[in-house]
Amino acid sequence: MLARKPSRKVHSVIALLAALALVAAGCGGREAGTGEEEKTINIGYIAWDEDIAVTNLFKVLLEERGYTVNTTELEAGPTFAGLAQGNLDLFLDGWLPQTHADYWQQYGERLEDLGVWYDQATLNIAVPEYLTDINSIEDLKGRGAEFDGTITGIDPGAGLTRTTEQSAIPEYGLQDEYTLQTSSTTAMLASLEKSINEQQPIVVTLWHPHWAYARYPLKDLQDPRGAMGGAEQLHSIGRQGFGQDFPEITEMLQKFRLNDEQLASLENEINSAGKGQEPEAARRWAEANPDVINSFAPPR
Structure with a gap:
């Protein structure tokens, strides 16, 4: 979830375009042509703590299942655009029906809603x-x-x-x-x-x-006029064709749920880790919460 002077904004745009180009160049997620599922998945995420947390959690879980997982930090607009263009496969922090409404209205026909994992x-x-x-x-x-x-x-x-x-x-x-x-x-x-x-x-x-x-x-602060909107849901969102290309992951996402306490503890574990240690922190949390993990990603 960046204020920049004009010169820095130019660099930001260039960086975002470069990131999308990099993702596009290595984009996987299609059928491999042999009947086997392609094992590379590109996940876009925004710099909001819950997204950083669940993205690293899924990175760990999917890599344990043999996937190659690439993660790219972008702002919300380029993330939705990347999904719609097929340059990204997955985004785990779609706020609907309000926060990301404009992006969903613009790109929704080219996206797949893979389920709600948090609803408050x-x-x-x-x-x-x-x-x-x-x-x-x-x-x-x-x-x-x-x-x-x-x-x-x-x-x-x-x-x-x-x-x-x-x-x-x-x-x-x-x-x-x-x-x-x-x-x-x-x-x-x-x-x-x-x-x-x-x-x-x-x-x-x-x-x-x-x-x-x-x-x-x-x-x-109380919002008696309702200007900030009501409670929203956090959705996992895939590019068009994601469900067909990644049936195993789609099933995991459709079962994935976290409550307030679980999400807070995952965020705290990730946030307390040093820079670059987020996947290891997610792994520690997963090992400490086997019941949560087994509810949507049981051992194979």
Whole structure:
């Protein structure tokens, strides 16, 4: 779930195009021509913690089953485009019916919905609990100076960003006092931690599920006008033809479910691991939670 100066934005676009070209060059997932399933799968993911977590979990599980798994980090738009073009095989974090609605409307006819694995996803605006007199998005009005006129957000291509900018801010009349500062999830969390350590005011865009709620004293602001939308579902989404090309994986995905506690513990395990250690952290979690794994990926 990146705010950049123009020169950096150009580099970002180039990087995204290069990543898609790289994926396209090595794209697998079709029938091998011998009746055997092709064993290479390309998974696109966005930099949201639940997606990083489940992508690494499936990478580990599928590699144990003999697949070669390539993962590519992209923003949401290029991820959906890559699926529609057949350059990516799978995406595990489609937020529907609201957050990724525009992308689904644009590309849905060329995609396959492979099932819901979590159904209590919400988009939120949150503040630290020590801001005791701010409990609703309505309470932010007239208080812009205390927050330096900033709502600290995540990447510009995220549905959360669009919902905050196009729905919540105008619905609550905050446009003259606040600017949504788009960034990366990592940068948002760094600002949040710094402000909490210093007991300073900060308002951020956040979502459930997220490990930040377990680590920091946070509260979601009430949304009496429903501007942030209701609870959503997290879907596994494949390119057209995925089910036919990957029947074993499709069956796993259709059975895959995580509850709040399970997802939080998986996210925490992955997030606590060092850079590059995410697959090993996912493997440790899988070994510690055999009942969960066996419910959708039993031993062969």
